[in-house]
Amino acid sequence: MEHNINKHISGRFNEELESVRNHVLSMGGLVEQQLNSALDAVSNGDAELARKVRENDYKVNAMEVDIDEECTRIIAKRQPAASDLRLVVAIAKTIADLERIGDEAERIAKVALDSFTKDQQDLLVNIENMGRQVSRMLHDVLDAFARMDVQKAFEVHKEDAKVDREYEAVTRQIMTYMMEDPRSIPKIMDLVWSVRSLERIGDRCQNIAEYIIYFVNGKDIRHTSQADIEKSL
Amino acid sequence: MEHNINKHISGRFNEELESVRNHVLSMGGLVEQQLNSALDAVSNGDAELARKVRENDYKVNAMEVDIDEECTRIIAKRQPAASDLRLVVAIAKTIADLERIGDEAERIAKVALDSFTKDQQDLLVNIENMGRQVSRMLHDVLDAFARMDVQKAFEVHKEDAKVDREYEAVTRQIMTYMMEDPRSIPKIMDLVWSVRSLERIGDRCQNIAEYIIYFVNGKDIRHTSQADIEKSL
Numbered sequence: 001m002e003h004n005i006n007k008h009i010s011g012r013f014n015e016e017l018e019s020v021r022n023h024v025l026s027m028g029g030l031v032e033q034q035l036n037s038a039l040d041a042v043s044n045g046d047a048e049l050a051r052k053v054r055e056n057d058y059k060v061n062a063m064e065v066d067i068d069e070e071c072t073r074i075i076a077k078r079q080p081a082a083s084d085l086r087l088v089v090a091i092a093k094t095i096a097d098l099e100r101i102g103d104e105a106e107r108i109a110k111v112a113l114d115s116f117t118k119d120q121q122d123l124l125v126n127i128e129n130m131g132r133q134v135s136r137m138l139h140d141v142l143d144a145f146a147r148m149d150v151q152k153a154f155e156v157h158k159e160d161a162k163v164d165r166e167y168e169a170v171t172r173q174i175m176t177y178m179m180e181d182p183r184s185i186p187k188i189m190d191l192v193w194s195v196r197s198l199e200r201i202g203d204r205c206q207n208i209a210e211y212i213i214y215f216v217n218g219k220d221i222r223h224t225s226q227a228d229i230e231k232s233l
Numbered sequence: 234m235e236h237n238i239n240k241h242i243s244g245r246f247n248e249e250l251e252s253v254r255n256h257v258l259s260m261g262g263l264v265e266q267q268l269n270s271a272l273d274a275v276s277n278g279d280a281e282l283a284r285k286v287r288e289n290d291y292k293v294n295a296m297e298v299d300i301d302e303e304c305t306r307i308i309a310k311r312q313p314a315a316s317d318l319r320l321v322v323a324i325a326k327t328i329a330d331l332e333r334i335g336d337e338a339e340r341i342a343k344v345a346l347d348s349f350t351k352d353q354q355d356l357l358v359n360i361e362n363m364g365r366q367v368s369r370m371l372h373d374v375l376d377a378f379a380r381m382d383v384q385k386a387f388e389v390h391k392e393d394a395k396v397d398r399e400y401e402a403v404t405r406q407i408m409t410y411m412m413e414d415p416r417s418i419p420k421i422m423d424l425v426w427s428v429r430s431l432e433r434i435g436d437r438c439q440n441i442a443e444y445i446i447y448f449v450n451g452k453d454i455r456h457t458s459q460a461d462i463e464k465s466l
Contacts (some may be wrong), residue, residue, distance in 0.1 A: 058456070061456040062456075064455075065453050065455060065456065069453070070455065072318060072319075072322060074320060076313075076314050076315070076318055077310060079312035079431070080309075081309050082309070085305060085308060085309055086305075087324075089305060092322075092325075093329075096326075097331070171422075175418050175419055175422060178411065178415065178418050179415045179416065179418050180410065182412045182413075182415040183412065184412050185408050185412050186408055189404075189425075190410060191425075192422075192425075196429075220298050220301065221296075222294070222297075222298060222300070223291070223294040223298065
């Protein structure tokens with residue numbers, strides 16, 4: 001189900017909304033690239049790529065500030081109502097979550113700066129798998145945002161429970177490893193943080209899914225059970 | 234330095250802005266209480282109080298949703314400009330951070346459900362100290378918000394560096410403990426998470442300080458160095 005956002009009268013206003021939406025999608029693309037680079041850096045122990053992720057984070061931050069200003073300018077100048085206002089609000093919230101996903105990607109990339117023994121590499125594989133799962137979730141929610149597709153947003157919303165289960169499993173495995181090889185704890189803690197970061201990215205994708213549903217349906221579904229959300233769609 | 238927010242013409246609009254500000258302060262008070270209860274629960278191993286924190290989190294969530302709606306209604310109805318709009322934007326962002334602080338308090342409270350040996354109690358003492366430091370930071374930033382005091386907001390902003398240092402120290406200490414007593418790792422990991430939660434609360438207080446400065450000075454200072462912020466004040 002796609003939502004028609006081109007229904008108000010002012011053509012110029014239309015262009016402005018279209019432009020801010022495109023900026024969000026560019027920002028989303030950059031954040032996705034940051035996350036994937038971070039995961040690649042970890043997979044390949046590529047310190048160079050990890051540094052690049054770190055260096056590029058300022059671009060994500062700058063985009064958030066710019067889009068935020070754009071939103072405030074639109075509200076002040078166009079005084080949007082109803083669904084236009086909801087769109088601007090949804091965008092302002094979405095970019096805040098995207099910016100934090102960028103921060104998490106930077107944290108994850110740090111793992112690439114450590115070196116791991118063969119045993120520890122096994123832990124990395126699980127983190128990589130969880131990373132790909134979360135990266136797909138980010139891709140899907142950006143796709144849902146681009147088309148303002150509530151059904152797809154709801155799919156992403158449900159996906160987060162799987163990420164949480166994966167998080168529990170991987171964390172348990174890492175703890176077992178630490179118990180068997182306590183000297184490795186300081187290094188292995190970096191893995192713990194990166195798994196936590198992935199779990200948080202899942203939460204933030206879920207947030208973005210909620211903003212999409214809020215925009216399209218006009219209903220704030222935060223803190224609502226999934227069964228109740230499904231009923232409302 | 235206090236900022237006069239009562240300068241626009243419509244008396245009714247004035248009342249609405251005043252009302253939404255008061256709601257933010259009530260929400261802030263509740264979140265502060267949740268954090269302090271969580272810390273008390275951990276200090277005293279009070280499982281009952283920990284459960285109360287968990288039960289009360291829905292109130293924080295409900296307040297966020299209500300205030301968010303109030304902000305959207307004000308924008309739609311009053312079409313605020315300049316500093317009024319900045320106030321509404323600052324409020325919308327502030328409550329998002331307050332809600333997340335509430336979530337962190339809930340996570341911290343969980344530690345009260347574990348039981349600790351005498352040795353492990355020493356770790357708890359450090360967490361308590363860090364907790365009081367963060368709780369003071371929250372108190373101060375809410376105070377700065379109530380009076381829209383940029384100078385105080387800037388003090389809170391600087392305080393976060395101290396919390397980060399404390400976080401590093403406490404985490405190192407916990408890791409050392411885990412290395413010496415690996416069997417305790419699963420339980421001690423709960424302490425790791427609660428220290429991380431405290432560090433995040435510090436970040437969120439810093440965010441709120443930035444929104445206050447944004448509202449009063451009309452300048453977005455996120456991702457700006459502290460020296461540059463000081464110059465701009």
